[in-house]
Amino acid sequence: MFPQHSAMITIIILDDHQLFIDGIVHSFSNDPEIAVTGFALDGSSGLAMIGEKLPDVVLLDIDFSKTRENGVDILKSIRKLPQSPKVVVLTGHCEASLIEQLQREGANGYRLKNIDMGELRQTILDVYSGEMVFKYDSKLANENRNLFFDTPPILSDRAVEIIRLLSQGFIVKEIAHKLGIAETTVNDHLERTKRKLGAKNNAELVYLAGKSGVI
């Protein structure tokens, strides 16, 4: 079914929707540059396949509802492989904290599933040639900031420590004293964290951090 294409860009698709995979396989079936060499409907068999077939590019979904796997975790596992391919995340989720996490975990691309085949093809070519391709509606992504799917926002240990102390009723001055840092430093951490979680003030920050399981 999947012949060897040594001169072509080889891709493997990890997605839990067969119809989506079929569509991509079909549209690349006669492509002169890109060959789909495999697919998997879940992360663990996908990882095994990547390790075996060593594709150039992996197209990775985020939600694997049946197996309760998460694309971010799969990405982390892919990055631990001795020969790690380029990874383009293809998902319906447009959410800023997810995108940030994917960047941090070393994804090479991020595209929404509403793109057409031409855009997908170009993304694969660009990522293969070494570009980072993250395209999304940043306004929408920020509006969705508080809709946590599987991925909590990334906060530093220090930020979490400070929110925890806030939740215990300490004020900024006391937190600064406790941690041996300046009040302005505590406030700098807080301003950043509020923006990451979309909180208007410290009270909402504590509430949102509690709700999302950060503290």
Add this chain to the structure above:
Amino acid sequence: MLLVTFSKIGLDKDSRWDMVTETELFKVIQELIANIIKHAQARNVLIELIADENMLYLTVEDDGIGFDLADNTRHRFGLNNIEARLSILGGTVSFDSQTDRGTTVMINVPTA
């Protein structure tokens, strides 16, 4: 090898600021990264840029050896240099560090 990750919130590919802000911030980041390479023994650096209507929040965080904040940090991190650059922009800088737990440099620059 140093792995640098860039994260951004509230800005897209087309976001620009005035030339002085962009140039000075570029030089500040350059200086911070050079410091990290020279002193921190870090494996990872996170450069994070958060923008809203009024401010730019730049964070440069490493996972290196850190330092005791009670030490003379000014000398060690070329803070004077960075503060001088930021004063041109009306910005501020703060440092957070713990021995063996990395260093975080937080810079705020007004953009409005």
